[in-house]
Amino acid sequence: MKKIYVQEEWCLKCRLCEYICAYANSGFEDIAAALKDKPIRPRITVEESGKISYAVSCRHCDEPSCVKGCIAGAISKVDGIVKIDKNKCVGCFTCVLSCPYGAVAAGPDGAAMKCELCVENSGGSPMCVKYCPNRAIILE
Amino acid sequence: MDYVIIGNSIAAAGCIEGIRRADQNGKITVVGAEPYHVYGRPLISYLLEGKTDLERIKYRPADFYEKNCCTLVKGERALKIDAQKKRVTLSGGAVLPYDRLAIATGSRPFVPRIPNLEKYEYHTFMTLDDALKLQEKIKTVPNARVLIFGAGLIGLKCAEAIHKSVGEITVADMADRVLPSILDHDGAEIIKKHLEGYGLKFLLSTAANPDSFDFDILCVCTGVVPETELAKECGAEVGRGIFVDGKSKTTVKDIYAAGDCTESYSEVTGKRAAIPILPNAYIQGETAGINMAGGIASFDSALPMNAIGFFGKHILTAGVYEGEAVRAKSSEYRKIFVKDGKLKGFIFIDDFKRAGIYTALIRDGGDISGVDIDGLAENAGLNLFPKNFRDEVLRAKN
Numbered sequence: 445m446k447k448i449y450v451q452e453e454w455c456l457k458c459r460l461c462e463y464i465c466a467y468a469n470s471g472f473e474d475i476a477a478a479l480k481d482k483p484i485r486p487r488i489t490v491e492e493s494g495k496i497s498y499a500v501s502c503r504h505c506d507e508p509s510c511v512k513g514c515i516a517g518a519i520s521k522v523d524g525i526v527k528i529d530k531n532k533c534v535g536c537f538t539c540v541l542s543c544p545y546g547a548v549a550a551g552p553d554g555a556a557m558k559c560e561l562c563v564e565n566s567g568g569s570p571m572c573v574k575y576c577p578n579r580a581i582i583l584e
Numbered sequence: 585m586d587y588v589i590i591g592n593s594i595a596a597a598g599c600i601e602g603i604r605r606a607d608q609n610g611k612i613t614v615v616g617a618e619p620y621h622v623y624g625r626p627l628i629s630y631l632l633e634g635k636t637d638l639e640r641i642k643y644r645p646a647d648f649y650e651k652n653c654c655t656l657v658k659g660e661r662a663l664k665i666d667a668q669k670k671r672v673t674l675s676g677g678a679v680l681p682y683d684r685l686a687i688a689t690g691s692r693p694f695v696p697r698i699p700n701l702e703k704y705e706y707h708t709f710m711t712l713d714d715a716l717k718l719q720e721k722i723k724t725v726p727n728a729r730v731l732i733f734g735a736g737l738i739g740l741k742c743a744e745a746i747h748k749s750v751g752e753i754t755v756a757d758m759a760d761r762v763l764p765s766i767l768d769h770d771g772a773e774i775i776k777k778h779l780e781g782y783g784l785k786f787l788l789s790t791a792a793n794p795d796s797f798d799f800d801i802l803c804v805c806t807g808v809v810p811e812t813e814l815a816k817e818c819g820a821e822v823g824r825g826i827f828v829d830g831k832s833k834t835t836v837k838d839i840y841a842a843g844d845c846t847e848s849y850s851e852v853t854g855k856r857a858a859i860p861i862l863p864n865a866y867i868q869g870e871t872a873g874i875n876m877a878g879g880i881a882s883f884d885s886a887l888p889m890n891a892i893g894f895f896g897k898h899i900l901t902a903g904v905y906e907g908e909a910v911r912a913k914s915s916e917y918r919k920i921f922v923k924d925g926k927l928k929g930f931i932f933i934d935d936f937k938r939a940g941i942y943t944a945l946i947r948d949g950g951d952i953s954g955v956d957i958d959g960l961a962e963n964a965g966l967n968l969f970p971k972n973f974r975d976e977v978l979r980a981k982n
Contacts, residue, residue, distance in 0.1 A: 539940075544947075
């Protein structure tokens with residue numbers, strides 16, 4: 445299964461990945477309607493530390509702490525992708541507490557959210573990879 | 585290979601999945617006292633609130649046992665373990681032989697000695713049946729006045745679960761604050777005020793005596809104790825919980841244990857303790873299962889951690905509250921505890937972004953003496969970890 449990887453030497457700190465991620469997962473067709481004057485809720489985070497920067501999103505771990513800790517059994521790993529079943533999630537956020545990469549967050553609907561490689565949203569394939577202007581985010 | 589698992593909650597589910605990671609063929613028999621498919625116990629409050637239902641409360645899909653080739657014996661208890669002959673006697677009379685046994689008996693409600701309690705009908709709040717029974721009782725008493733003994737995790741979750749369907753709720757506790765197991769004084773004040781906004785009344789530093797209160801329904805939510813009798817009787821070392829090592833082994837050959845019924849040594853806390861939280865139950869169960877089936881797994885990094893919410897306010901905590909406390913200026917309550925150059929614990933209320941990075945920092949015991957602590961209280965990133973760790977996690981293979 446392919447994973448998203450980040451090459452920090454190419455990251456420009458532009459944060460376009462955060463915006464495009466929030467848009468792809470917003471449910472809106474119009475990007476302005478999705479993002480303008482709203483707090484954005486990306487599932488990828490650009491971290492900056494001194495001169496370096498890099499984007500962090502779900503690693504789809506081999507031993508996922510979020511799956512093992514979920515009190516509702518709402519998180520599972522299927523075909524290499526760690527997914528949250530929003531219908532089962534009760535929003536306790538044990539997954540946020542468990543993820544060592546800080547890659548799970550509270551979603552707008554009260555359920556937890558994380559990168560699911562855009563397989564079920566409007567993107568279809570990882571939008572952060574597609575739109576990263578300097579190819580710092582890759583899928584391989 | 586014959587595997588028997590006593591108990592059918594989260595540790596058992598972990599154990600089943602652990603066994604199947606290492607052995608696809610062995611026979612697994614699960615003995616569950618409750619007549620249900622495995623469900624998430626912490627979900628019972630959400631069930632009464634109407635935020636989940638009996639179908640969605642299932643911890644694993646409906647075909648879980650079938651897919652894992654497990655026989656589930658529902659509604660029966662294990663009465664005795666014969667560790668010499670390696671067999672388990674069930675309440676229905678059956679005797680199950682085992683090659684490897686897992687005890688995942690969980691815990692039971694702890695009901696302290698409360699004066700005059702024997703005069704009253706009371707409810708506990710741990711299992712699905714407890715929840716359903718309380719729900720039925722509430723239906724028979726319009727605008728019930730409910731008294732809850734215990735302002736801890738269970739008592740307050742119970743209060744939230746029923747508040748829409750009862751008249752009034754009073755919570756009494758000997759402790760001087762709510763949620764004493766996870767919150768410090770200041771954090772507890774925030775949560776208490778929030779709960780009072782929903783009409784809950786609190787009587788703290790108050791001895792439990794039902795004669796002193798007017799109420800219609802009484803709930804005793806004063807914690808849980810590990811269910812250890814079976815293990816004790818078959819000769820396993822038992823303290824507060826059944827003692828297990830990092831492989832989830834008890835001191836009796838071929839008998840493992842996992843979940844709320846156990847206690848174990850943690851490299852993180854440096855202590856031997858029972859930490860009855862769901863993530864530990866799953867991981868211990870999975871660890872037991874893998875080792876039972878001849879694989880290799882260990883878990884020695886348990887630490888106290890809790891994520892819980894009440895009426896939309898969320899609390900995420902981990903570790904111990906020792907050392908210097910530093911609060912984030914930008915949030916209502918985001919506090920970290922640092923001692924000897926290490927992160928020891930945190931309490932986050934509502935602003936809990938990237939909490940897992942802090943949990944990992946506590947677990948790894950990494951040196952943060954060079955880190956800006958005020959900044960760390962505000963937010964955390966992977967820059968806190970060594971570069972080689974980050975490279976390994978984030979970067980493509982070159």
